[in-house]
Amino acid sequence: MMLFLSMYPAWHLNTQWHVQGRLDYLKAYFAGYIQREKKMGGKNVSKWSEIGQYVTKKIQCIQETEDYAALAKLRRGMGHQPGEVPELYGILLENMPEVFWNNQGEVTEEEWSCYVALTLFAWHQQGNDLIKECVHTEQKYESIGKTMKKLSYALNREDKDPDAEKRMQRKLQMLMTSKDMPELFYHLKSMVTLIRKEKIAINYSELAQDIYLFQFQDTRPQVSLKWAQDFYRINKEEEDNEDK
Template sequence: MGDLSQNRTIKGELYENTGRQTICGAAAAQASGSAGQPAAGRTGKAASGHRPRTRRAAGTVGKFLLGMPESFQGRSAPSAAEWAVYLALTLYAMHQQGNDRLMNCPGNTLGRAVRQLAERNSAGQDWTEASVIRRFNALATAEEITEISHHLRGMIQLLSAAKDGGIPLDYPQLAADLYELQCTDPRYAQTPANVRLRWGQDLYRDPKPAPDEKEKEN
């Protein structure tokens, strides 16, 4: 895994492309056809050796991945950056399906989105007891990227089908988080833990703005 400053480029790539119909449409077909692994090298095959069921989508998403800086690209297997971008794109596509409102929302991090979902589902009760919190905890403690992907897919399905309309997510930030969760460089040993800590902080932080000085005086 390269320098962690690469996550800024990963976010930039998705900020530029997440809203484009060509990318989103291809990713949507890829997500509906296969939630497998990113293309390895330039063959368009999944890392496991199996072809995604939607070849056209796989090719288009593959082109997006191959357009990334060379330092991000894996040689014999998908790199951490390729995994991060691939997963973010396919999850976004799944999230967007069936929702007229744009499901990419800068600043609405994973923790914040899960908090919104828990509050909607709690019906006035204690949102911390909502079943989605248990799912969030399982996601936050997952170690391997395949396990993280599995839990994220279930979480995105819940966000997409939320009451009163889907709850959006900041997908470029999610891609950066997924990249950092794969960090194995001993120089940055705390990086994965910092991502999980930030998710938890965003979940439990009071989303309501603090009252201004006039309200305090009253």
């Protein structure tokens, strides 16, 4: 699998991707993750799942209580790293699994994933009603790749912006080649700023899980490939619908 990925760089979106079956796709996506966890003694096998559950529950809590104050606080975390804004400690750390923490006070991959996803959700939700217009969707396979393709369609309504798809490709490429978490955060914020203007929802639990795996060298290619496949998969889905 890794040899295949090295031959076909995940960021090269100008190449026509071969869309795998969903089962093969999931196997490829998790293969590197499982291998890495085995090397670590299996201590963190459940973290990927726990990250998704934590983000889902946190968003549900904010939505059910219509806690716009929490959203305002989370937005203050934009552009900062975890730990730099003390007023967010309560919102983020409450009910967060302690296995996500580092006893030395260093930011962990798990904390980065949750922090970025939740602050982006708050940024995305701004100006929208939490009940009627929640920007988080629990629909599966709504990755940032698929969302960016939807955005290109929205921008090109009635052929008003024929270059939209190419621009979204470039943004996705820049995201995939991020060298560190602050850079990844920066590109994601840029994307979400465009997405929120078009009222497009994102599965923020899935995004948090993707961000988690993106932070490891051996699983980053799978995440990039997933985003690329999802960007192009929507073409095939539309063609199939037209044939029916």
